[in-house]
Amino acid sequence: MLFLxxxxxxxxxxxxxxxxxxxxxxxxxxxxxxxxxKKLLKENNFSPKPRxxxxxxxxxxxxxxxxxxxxxxxxxxxxxxxxDVVEISCHGSTIITQNLIENLxxxxxxxxxxxxxxxxxxxxxxxxLSQAEAVSNLISSENILSTNxxxxxxxxxxxxxxxxxxxxxxxxxxxxxxxxxxxxEEITSTTLDQIKSLTIKSINTNKLILETYKTGKLITEGxxxxxxxxxxxGKSSLFNSxxxxxxxxxxNIPGTTRDAIEVKFQIQGLPxxxxxxxxVRSKATKIEKKGIAHTKKFIEKAxxxxxxxxxxxxxxxxxxxxxxxxxxxxxxxxFNKIDLLGEKQGFKKKGGVFISALKGIGIDKLLKEIYNSxxxxxxxxxxxxxxxxxxxSSLEKLNSSLKNTLNLCEDNSPTDIIAAELRLGLSxxxxxxxxxxxxxxxxxxxxxxxxxx
Numbered sequence: 001m002l003f004l005x006x007x008x009x010x011x012x013x014x015x016x017x018x019x020x021x022x023x024x025x026x027x028x029x030x031x032x033x034x035x036x037x038k039k040l041l042k043e044n045n046f047s048p049k050p051r052x053x054x055x056x057x058x059x060x061x062x063x064x065x066x067x068x069x070x071x072x073x074x075x076x077x078x079x080x081x082x083x084d085v086v087e088i089s090c091h092g093s094t095i096i097t098q099n100l101i102e103n104l105x106x107x108x109x110x111x112x113x114x115x116x117x118x119x120x121x122x123x124x125x126x127x128x129l130s131q132a133e134a135v136s137n138l139i140s141s142e143n144i145l146s147t148n149x150x151x152x153x154x155x156x157x158x159x160x161x162x163x164x165x166x167x168x169x170x171x172x173x174x175x176x177x178x179x180x181x182x183x184x185e186e187i188t189s190t191t192l193d194q195i196k197s198l199t200i201k202s203i204n205t206n207k208l209i210l211e212t213y214k215t216g217k218l219i220t221e222g223x224x225x226x227x228x229x230x231x232x233x234g235k236s237s238l239f240n241s242x243x244x245x246x247x248x249x250x251x252n253i254p255g256t257t258r259d260a261i262e263v264k265f266q267i268q269g270l271p272x273x274x275x276x277x278x279x280v281r282s283k284a285t286k287i288e289k290k291g292i293a294h295t296k297k298f299i300e301k302a303x304x305x306x307x308x309x310x311x312x313x314x315x316x317x318x319x320x321x322x323x324x325x326x327x328x329x330x331x332x333x334x335f336n337k338i339d340l341l342g343e344k345q346g347f348k349k350k351g352g353v354f355i356s357a358l359k360g361i362g363i364d365k366l367l368k369e370i371y372n373s374x375x376x377x378x379x380x381x382x383x384x385x386x387x388x389x390x391x392x393s394s395l396e397k398l399n400s401s402l403k404n405t406l407n408l409c410e411d412n413s414p415t416d417i418i419a420a421e422l423r424l425g426l427s428x429x430x431x432x433x434x435x436x437x438x439x440x441x442x443x444x445x446x447x448x449x450x451x452x453x
Contacts, residue, residue, distance in 0.1 A: 008030075008031065009030055009110045010028060010029065010030025010031060010032040010033055010036060010108060010109050010110065011028070011029055011030055011109060011110050011111070011112040011113075011116055011117070012026060012027065012028045012029075012101065012104045012105070012109040012110070012111065012112060013026070013027060013101075013111065013112035013116075013117075013451050013452040014026055014027075014097055014101065014451075014452050015027040015087075015117075015452035015453065016092070016452070018094070019092075019094065020092055020093060020094060021092035022091075022092050023089050023090065023091065023092050024089070024090055024091070024092045024093075024096070024097040025087055025088070025089050026087070026088040026090065026097065026100055026101065026104070027085065027086075027087050027088075027112075027117060027452065028085065028086040028087075028088070028104065028109060029079075029080075029081045029083050029084070029085045029086075029112075029117055029120060030083055030084065030109075031083065031084065032108055032109075033073075033083070033084040033085060033086045034046075034048075034073065034084060034086065035108075036086075036104065036107045036108050036109060037071065037073075037086045039107045039108075040058050040059065040103065040104065040107060041056050041057070041058060041059070041071070042059050042063065043056075048071065048072075048073040049073070050073055050074060050075040050078070051072065051073070051074065052072070052073070053070050053071070053072050054070070054071040054072075055068065055069075055070060055071075056068070056069060056070075056071050057069075058088070058090070058100065060099065060103050061103055061106050061107065066090075066096060066099055066100055066103065067090045067091055067096050067100070068090075069088050069089055069090040069091075070088070070089040070090075071086065071087075071088055072086070072087045072089075073085070073086050074086070074087070076124075077124065077126075080117060080121055080126070081117050081120040081121045081124060081126070082120065082121060082124030082125065082126045083120060083124065088100065112451060112452065113446070113447075113451070114446065114447055114448070114449045114450060114451050115132075115136065115445075115446035115447065115448070115449025115450075115453060116446070117452070117453055118132050118135050118136075118446065118449060118453055119132070119442070119446045122434060127154075127156075128156075128159050128433040128434050129432065129433055129434025129437055129442075129445070130153060130158055130159055130162070130388070130391065130432055130433055130434075131153060131154050131155075131156060131159060132434070132445070132446075133153075133388055133390075133445060134150045134151075134153035134154040134158075135154060135449075135453060136448060136449045136450075136453070137150045137153075137220070137387065137388075138150040138151060138154055139450065139453065141220075142264075142271060143219065143266055143269055143270070143271045144269045145219040145269045145270060145271075145381050146219050146220050146271070148381075149216060149219060149220070149381075149384075149385045149387055150387065152384050152385075153384070153387070157384045158384050158385075158386075159433060161209055161384060162209075162429055162432055162433060163433075164205070165202060165205050165206060165209070165398075165429060166426065166429045168198065168201060168202045168205060169202050169402075169422055169425065169426050169429075170426070171198065172195060172198040172199060172202065172422060173419050173422050173423065173426070175191070175194060175195065175198065176195060176415045176416075176418055176419040176422070177419060191415075192409050192412065195405070195409055195415075195418060196406060196409045196410075199402055199405045199406055199409070199422075200406070202402055203399065203402045203403070203406075206395055206398055206399055206402065207399070209386055209395060210386060210392065210395050210396070210399070211379065212379055212383055212384070212385045212386045213385075213386040213387075213392050214377070214378050214379075215378035215379045215380075215381065215383070215385055216385035216386050216387035217387070218270070218374065218378055219270065219271065219381065219385070220271075220387055221271075222264065222270075222271030222272050222273050223270070223271070223272045223273070223303040223304065223374050224272075224273050224275065224298075224301055224302050224303050224304075225272050225273065225274050225275065225302065225303065225304045225305075225306060225370065226275045226277060226295075226298045226299050226302040226304075226305050226306065227239055227274065227275065227276050227277060227306045227308060228277050228295055228299065228305060228306065228307055228308070229306075229307050229308035229309060230309075230310070232310070233308040233309055233310045233336060234308055234310065234336035234337055234357045234358070235276055235277070235308045236276055237336070237357035237358055238306075238308055238334065238336060238355070238357040238363075239261070239263075239274060239276040240357070241357040241358075241360055241363050242265065242274060242363060242366075242367070243263055243265065243274070260275050260276065260277045260295065260298055261275070261276045262274070262275050267367050267370060267371045268371050270371060270374060270375075272370070272374075275298050275302075277295035277298055277299075299326055299329065300326070302329060303330065303374065304330050304331075304332055304370060304373060304374070305326070305329050305330065305331050305332070306331075306332050306334050306370075307331055307332070307333050307334065308334050308336050309333060309334065309335050309336065309352075310336060310337055311335035311336060311337055311338055311340075311341065311354065312337045312340040312341060330373060332352070332353070332366075332369060332370065332373065333352030333353070334352060334353050334354075334355055334366060335352050335353070335354045335355070336355055336356065336357050337356060337357075337358070338354045338355065338356050338361065338362070339356040339358060339359050339361065353365055353366045353369055390432075390445075391432050394428040394429070394431050394432050395428070395432075397425070397428045398425045398426075398428040398429060400425075401421055401422065401424050401425025401428070402422075402425055404421050405418055405421050405422055405425070408421060
């Protein structure tokens with residue numbers, strides 16, 4: 001176990017983002033943190049109080065001044081890693097931070113691996129594995145909803161749900177094991193009924209957690225919204241109007257857009273990805289047909305399809321062949337160019353959103369429709385959400401074990417076999433919080449962290 005051998009070492013890394021800035025934060029963690037800091041300060045009698053800030057001069061091994069910095073000592077186990085930790089805040093020069101790291105390595109530190117500080121926090125019992133994963137996800141969050149969701153997991157709110165479910169299953173196992181001292185003839189049907197009742201309760205608890213994954217996935221990965229329609233309907237104009245900038249080429253010549261353009265966006269904090277696609281028409285050029293083929297591939301992955309229709313063309317049918325082809329998809333009809341209607345009635349304002357992409361009319365209403373359409377299919381953003389695909393996989397395996405348990409009860413199987421099935425399911429919960437997670441999975445998880453965290 002390479003990492004277990006390294007746990008007794010003292011590691012260091014820059015914990016602030018790389019590059020120039022106001023300050024850089026260098027973190028040291030391990031049993032020799034204070035000893036190495038004394039050498040760095042050239043103060044053998046330095047005995048800092050935990051969580052006090054000290055303004056000190058730091059020196060190189062050649063006794064040259066490197067910088068003046070703030071030194072804060074966090075005594076283990078009351079630190080992020082659970083070990084003795086020293087944080088050095090120096091000026092945010094790349095030369096200074098590089099020089100400081102080089103000297104710390106000369107003084108006995110080892111360079112930290114990606115995620116090693118958080119991995120030590122996990123191994124030292126400061127946080128469980130689901131909380132450790134939330135640290136990385138919190139740092140990489142790109143919207144406020146994802147940030148809030150990952151912060152709740154980091155606080156331990158998700159772990160509480162998992163532990164509650166674990167207690168339910170343990171109670172069922174305890175009931176079974178209390179009966180194992182009796183012969184099979186002495187086990188009453190009432191006991192099996194109790195086991196079934198408790199198992200059904202656990203299935204329902206597990207189901208409630210799994211149902212939040214759709215919301216969790218939406219706020220972390222975002223929804224894909226494909227803008228489609230006939231050529232010259234105003235798809236690119238709508239795309240540009242939503243983004244308030246010219247990202248797609250706009251022309252009154254049909255077939256201008258030949259390839260898809262993707263842009264990330266947020267609607268009330270909800271991440272989405274708008275995709276402007278080539279116009280779909282039966283009489284298309286050879287190049288246009290390639291673009292149309294790409295459009296259909298994007299539609300297959302879409303959460304919402306915006307079908308843009310030229311409302312000034314009163315003879316155009318608003319319902320497309322696409323809706324018949326992709327029956328399971330959610331379509332939103334947008335009638336564009338209402339500024340050109342004049343005395344014409346155009347389409348009746350029913351079953352869609354009327355806009356003028358050129359004038360910016362109706363865009364806010366369209367964005368609200370998109371938001372409401374997405375939120376209709378998901379739960380509350382304020383709940384503790386299932387976000388991690390690894391956790392989802394473990395809970396699905398648990399669900400399979402719980403259903404197998406019910407089947408065993410129906411077949412009047414021996415209770416020791418029923419208990420074994422429940423313990424198998426329980427191991428999936430242990431995988432989530434890191435009680436029994438194999439080391440190769442741990443290494444894979446933490447290798448995805450940034451260095452310094």
